[in-house]
Structure formats: C-alpha cells, structure tokens
Amino acid sequence: MNRLLENKVCLITGAGRGIGRAIAERFASDGAVVYVNDLASGDMDSWAADCASRNGTRVVPVCFDVTDSSALKVGLMSVYKSEGRIDCVVNNAAIISNKKLGMIVKSDMERMFSVNVLAVIDMIQTASRLMVRGGGGCFVNIASITGVVGSPGQVAYSATKGAVISITKSAAKELAPQHIRVNAVAPGIVRTERFDELYLSDGGKIDSRIEKIALGRLGTPEDVADACSFLASDRASYISGQILGVDGCATI
Numbered sequence: 001m002n003r004l005l006e007n008k009v010c011l012i013t014g015a016g017r018g019i020g021r022a023i024a025e026r027f028a029s030d031g032a033v034v035y036v037n038d039l040a041s042g043d044m045d046s047w048a049a050d051c052a053s054r055n056g057t058r059v060v061p062v063c064f065d066v067t068d069s070s071a072l073k074v075g076l077m078s079v080y081k082s083e084g085r086i087d088c089v090v091n092n093a094a095i096i097s098n099k100k101l102g103m104i105v106k107s108d109m110e111r112m113f114s115v116n117v118l119a120v121i122d123m124i125q126t127a128s129r130l131m132v133r134g135g136g137g138c139f140v141n142i143a144s145i146t147g148v149v150g151s152p153g154q155v156a157y158s159a160t161k162g163a164v165i166s167i168t169k170s171a172a173k174e175l176a177p178q179h180i181r182v183n184a185v186a187p188g189i190v191r192t193e194r195f196d197e198l199y200l201s202d203g204g205k206i207d208s209r210i211e212k213i214a215l216g217r218l219g220t221p222e223d224v225a226d227a228c229s230f231l232a233s234d235r236a237s238y239i240s241g242q243i244l245g246v247d248g249c250a251t252i
Helices: 018-029 044-055 069-083 106-133 155-178 193-200 205-210 221-232
Strands: 009-012 033-036 059-061 088-091 137-142 180-187 243-246
Touching: 009 018, 009 069, 018 033, 018 044, 018 088, 018 221, 033 044, 044 059, 069 106, 088 106, 088 221, 106 137, 106 155, 106 180, 137 155, 137 221, 155 180, 155 243, 180 221, 221 243
Parallel strands: 009 033, 009 088, 033 059, 088 137, 137 180, 180 243
Antiparallel strands: none
C-alpha cells in the first residue's frame, strides 16, 4: 500500500526540534523525500540519517536563515536541482516573544515579523515559481489559535500569526490557477520544549487555559504533524485557503 506522501519532495523549515521535527518524522514515515531546514545543523545530520533509515526514504538537512532572501533562494535551488521538483513546503520556522502590550520592545517585534511573516511571503514567492515548473504543489503554513482568537500577553506574536492566516488565504486565491494549494494549520497549546519553559515560569496561569480545552488534554507535536501530512497529500487536492485548527476544540 502506498504511503500518504510517497515520493513527494517536501521542505520543512524550522525542523531542528519541536513541531518541525515531528512534521519531518511524519512526512518521512508517510514516504516523502524530506529536506529539513534550520539555522544550523546541530544534531540534524545524525538524526536525519536515523530518520531516513527507519522510514526507508531520504531525509536531507539544508541549513539557511529563512530571513536571508539570498540564502533562501540558494537553499531552494539546491533542493530543486537535486530532485527536479518541489512538491510541498511547510512554513514552520517561527520565533515567539510573549510580552504585555506595554512591555513590547520594537526590535523583538521586528524580528518576529521578519521570521514569522516576511520569510513566509519570501518562501511562497520563491518556491511557487519552482512548483509551477513541475505542474503545481502546495504550502502548509503554521499559524496559531492566537492568530484567530487573540491572547493577552501575545499581542505582537498573535499579530504575526494573524498575518500568516491572511497570507494563506490571499496566496491560495492567487496561486490556484497554477495548481498550487495553500493551507494553514493553527495549533492550540502544544506540549513542546518551549511549552515546558513557559509553563515553569508562568506561575500556573497556563492551567486555566488548559481547562478550556474540550478534549481534555494538551496537543502534541504529532497531532500537528498528522494535520500537515493530510494537507500536503493528494487526499487534500480540493482543499485550499483553509485554516485547520488543531486545538482540541478550544476555539469554539
């Protein structure tokens, strides 16, 4: 039986840890040829080799800064030259700085917009040109429920994720004639290394938010990865411009 993403060529940004790495693991297990991006290799070489061996595919590190347009183009071209096509890009790379409205530092806000918003537009602009050569493709952008419903203490971050949602909808309409789909996944509270850091310094405030999750548990990186795999697959061939909440029924 063919796996969901058999032989599709996929690039995942911010795949060094957390949700990005879980997405890469899921895509590999679903049969994709996976290019994993992060700023630096770290342990990606050894992990990628192990992931490829376990899943019978290729997992290839490709390191560049998504905010560096020249490096981004070189990275994408290296994938395209090696594979002859790019079928899917998951725009996962992001940074977060949680601060109350009166404490927001402009430099932090500009950095967040550079990574979370401008780099996403740059990636879609550049990668879509390569996808057109192969007859189409898709993007899966990682948004957040904070971009849908807002969150106190996350004004700047929620603004970046709201922008990702708007980008997703507009790009989907613009790229549809080129057979390129654009969707987004909006995770709720997901148990990652970053969550553990925030939880320890939060003084219990996160507990009240967890109580609002109807399914009664935190999300996992694998929950997000499963949604991304579906949207990247041919089973979602008539789905574009959608924001898929992966939040345990927390937003309704």
